[in-house]
Amino acid sequence: MPQQSAERAAFSQRTAEIGIALVFLLFAALVIFDSVRQGARWLEEGPQSGYFPFYLGVIIALASTVTLVRALMMPAARNKAFVQVGQLKLVLSVLVPSAVYVALVGWIGIYVSAVLFVAVFMRWLGKYPWWKVAAVSVGHSVVLFCIFEIWFLVPLPKGPLERLLGLG
Amino acid sequence: MHGFSVVLTPTNLALMFTGVVLGVVIGVLPGLGGANGVAILLPLTFSMAQTPEGQTSAIILLSCIYWGALFGGAITSILFNIPGEPWSVATTFDGYPLAQKGQAGTALTAAFTSSFVGALVAVILITFIAPVIANFALAFGPPEFFSVYLLTFCAFVGMSKEPPYKTIAAMMTGFALAAVGTDPVTGTLRLTYGFTHLLTGFDFLVAVIGLFGIGEILLTLEEGLEFRGTRAKLNMRVVIETWKELPRYWLTSIRSSVVGCFMGIVPGGATPASFMAYGVARRFSKDGDKFGTGQVEGIVAPETAAHAAGTSALLPMLTLGVPGSPTAAVLLGGLLIWGLQPGPLLFVEQKDFVWGLIASMYLGNIAGLIVVLTCVPLFAAILRIPFSVIAPIIIVICSIGGYTVHNGLFDVWMVVVFGVLGYFFRKLQYPLAPLVLAIVLGDNAEASFRQAMLFSQGNMAIFFETPLVASITALAFFLLFWPLISLGIRKLRGG
Numbered sequence: 334m335p336q337q338s339a340e341r342a343a344f345s346q347r348t349a350e351i352g353i354a355l356v357f358l359l360f361a362a363l364v365i366f367d368s369v370r371q372g373a374r375w376l377e378e379g380p381q382s383g384y385f386p387f388y389l390g391v392i393i394a395l396a397s398t399v400t401l402v403r404a405l406m407m408p409a410a411r412n413k414a415f416v417q418v419g420q421l422k423l424v425l426s427v428l429v430p431s432a433v434y435v436a437l438v439g440w441i442g443i444y445v446s447a448v449l450f451v452a453v454f455m456r457w458l459g460k461y462p463w464w465k466v467a468a469v470s471v472g473h474s475v476v477l478f479c480i481f482e483i484w485f486l487v488p489l490p491k492g493p494l495e496r497l498l499g500l501g
Numbered sequence: 502m503h504g505f506s507v508v509l510t511p512t513n514l515a516l517m518f519t520g521v522v523l524g525v526v527i528g529v530l531p532g533l534g535g536a537n538g539v540a541i542l543l544p545l546t547f548s549m550a551q552t553p554e555g556q557t558s559a560i561i562l563l564s565c566i567y568w569g570a571l572f573g574g575a576i577t578s579i580l581f582n583i584p585g586e587p588w589s590v591a592t593t594f595d596g597y598p599l600a601q602k603g604q605a606g607t608a609l610t611a612a613f614t615s616s617f618v619g620a621l622v623a624v625i626l627i628t629f630i631a632p633v634i635a636n637f638a639l640a641f642g643p644p645e646f647f648s649v650y651l652l653t654f655c656a657f658v659g660m661s662k663e664p665p666y667k668t669i670a671a672m673m674t675g676f677a678l679a680a681v682g683t684d685p686v687t688g689t690l691r692l693t694y695g696f697t698h699l700l701t702g703f704d705f706l707v708a709v710i711g712l713f714g715i716g717e718i719l720l721t722l723e724e725g726l727e728f729r730g731t732r733a734k735l736n737m738r739v740v741i742e743t744w745k746e747l748p749r750y751w752l753t754s755i756r757s758s759v760v761g762c763f764m765g766i767v768p769g770g771a772t773p774a775s776f777m778a779y780g781v782a783r784r785f786s787k788d789g790d791k792f793g794t795g796q797v798e799g800i801v802a803p804e805t806a807a808h809a810a811g812t813s814a815l816l817p818m819l820t821l822g823v824p825g826s827p828t829a830a831v832l833l834g835g836l837l838i839w840g841l842q843p844g845p846l847l848f849v850e851q852k853d854f855v856w857g858l859i860a861s862m863y864l865g866n867i868a869g870l871i872v873v874l875t876c877v878p879l880f881a882a883i884l885r886i887p888f889s890v891i892a893p894i895i896i897v898i899c900s901i902g903g904y905t906v907h908n909g910l911f912d913v914w915m916v917v918v919f920g921v922l923g924y925f926f927r928k929l930q931y932p933l934a935p936l937v938l939a940i941v942l943g944d945n946a947e948a949s950f951r952q953a954m955l956f957s958q959g960n961m962a963i964f965f966e967t968p969l970v971a972s973i974t975a976l977a978f979f980l981l982f983w984p985l986i987s988l989g990i991r992k993l994r995g996g
Contacts, residue, residue, distance in 0.1 A: 349925065349928070349929060350929060353925055353926075353931075357670055357674070358511065360674065360677070363694070364677050364680075364692060365691045365693070367691065367694065368691075368692075371689065375959070378957075380951060380954065382684045382686075382687055382689055382691055383610070383691070385676070385694060385947060386677060386680045386691060389673045389676050389677045389680070392670075392673045392678065393670050393673045393674055393677065396666045396667070396670040396673070397666075397670050398671045399666045400664075400667060400670065403666075414721065415928065416612060416928075420723040422722060422724070423722045424719050424722045424723065424924070425577075426722075427719065427722055427892065427896075428719060428917075428921070430916060431715075431896055431917060432895075434896070434897075434900070435910070435913050435914060435917060437551065438900065438904075438910060438913065439910050443897075443900070443901065443904070447893075447897040450893050450896070451890070451894060451897070453893075454889050454890075454892065454893040455889050455893075457886075458889040459887060459888075459889030459890065461889070465545040469890060471605065471956060473894055473897075477897070477898075477901070483937055483951055486992060487513060488908070489901060489904060489905075490904065490910065495821050
């Protein structure tokens with residue numbers, strides 16, 4: 334029986350396990366490499382800088398190798414979908430805009446980016462009418478501005494619009 | 502008793518409620534930590550603190566903000582799995598699942614009430630045995646600190662459902678991440694690979710907001726665009742019903758309060774206290790293996806301990822001028838700026854002030870409890886806001902939280918990265934809690950260990966030298982091996 338295309342596996346459990354185990358191994362390698370560079374011996378007055386990180390890296394590498402081997406040997410019955418295509422789309426539909434939002438913060442400041450971010454979500458995912466979208470997105474940004482900039486004096490990244498308005 | 506008359510003026514009462522509300526706002530928003538919030542509002546109090554009555558009012562305001570923050574951290578932990586404060590992380594373990602089952606009101610009530618109980622126990626402690634306890638804190642040097650961190654860790658680790666190799670990998674990764682940045686003993690740079698952004702290492706708050714908060718949002722998305730747990734009951738009856746259930750956990754409460762008071766005085770801190778209390782409660786409870794699925798007891802333990810610790814951290818500050826937590830340090834700064842000298846003389850020369858402060862601790866906590874409990878239905882209703890509105894706002898707030906750590910965008914990107922990692926870890930059954938605990942304790946534990954080694958010239962026996970450190974270390978190992986011990990006892994009885 335043909336499956337719905339949204340229910341197809343984007344990638345399998347085994348692929349995910351292997352992928353993450355490899356990420357851990359890479360991390361462990363970075364840790365070990367730098368620790369050896371720092372010096373990883375136990376001297377008279379105690380351990381060197383790199384002593385503990387070195388052994389941490391070794392343990393992580395060993396544990397992840399076990400995980401990796403187990404993942405490679407995973408029986409097909411357990412190798413179900415890690416995430417389905419439909420689910421992955423939903424996850425990415427939040428993740429990608431979030432990444433774009435963070436990138437924008439560096440350019441146009443956090444308050445304007447927040448307005449755009451909330452607006453996009455409300456319009457595209459929530460299908461709200463424009464006036465509601467504008468009210469909530471602008472409103473929430475103004476509230477945050479008051480709380481952080483004015484009351485608590487916590488400086489957040491600002492962009493050209495704030496400079497134009499003379500708000501710092 | 503004189504202290505109460507000092508406090509119960511209309512101005513001071515108004516200040517109390519204002520302080521609590523402000524504190525809750527601070528506690529709820531990651532990025533406005535309890536210490537930050539108090540520090541930023543310190544200048545406001547300068548004009549207040551010109552007169553002795555004014556000083557009392559000022560410290561009442563500040564300390565009520567402190568209590569408010571202690572309460573507030575639990576709110577986002579329970580509703581969104583985003584710890585508003587570091588000490589609320591352990592509350593997410595059972596608080597969030599409980600909210601997801603539609604019992605957000607129960608979870609919130611349990612958390613607030615337990616916090617109140619913990620704080621109350623600590624305040625009673627401070628009132629009656631302040632000088633005695635204070636001397637205890639002086640006996641702590643690096644070996645003792647390390648043994649306390651070891652104890653925290655051993656109390657928490659063990660008995661988890663996840664595959665052991667993944668648990669080990671996660672835990673060690675936490676320690677490794679904690680090691681990134683400046684070496685606490687020699688000052689050299691470790692594991693930074695030339696990235697100046699990593700000078701200060703990975704901050705706990707960044708990791709936690711990403712792993713728990715963003716990770717949870719990504720995970721929830723798989724079911725569709727909505728948060729679970731929106732069917733929470735929204736009336737005051739929830740509060741009463743939960744209160745009827747809570748006395749069952751009186752032993753957990755007492756135990757967690759003791760843990761909390763100890764960790765507050767010792768300067769371990771509210772965060773390790775909450776983890777330790779959770780671990781101990783899980784170990785010794787009948788429903789231990791149900792922890793993590795929404796057990797009320799799993800909320801009672803960490804919240805009681807965190808508040809007891811937060812409150813008792815003020816004790817060494819008042820009596821010795823040694824702050825037991827970052828927020829206590831800020832309050833200490835306030836005292837000094839106003840011209841008050843903490844220490845034994847404070848109790849003699851500024852009696853009104855001290856007793857006013859202590860009275861405000863009692864009343865401030867009561868005020869706090871009233872404020873948050875009446876708002877429980879309101880908080881639970883936040884979950885009903887449609888996903889497409891609340892999710893981006895949460896992400897914006899998380900990004901602010903990440904940014905304020907070091908005033909840099911790098912940490913915001915790290916929040917996103919940790920979020921993705923959190924998603925994968927949760928799905929692949931890598932446990933997050935040991936990782937997070939390792940990040941919290943890692944630097945301090947390593948620094949204490951290496952300092953202890955410097956004293957003892959590399960001799961490990963220093964951890965058993967004095968009765969104090971030996972008993973803590975022994976307790977740590979006992980807790981670590983408890984599962985094996987209890988298994989052995991069961992076999993002996995049954996076999």
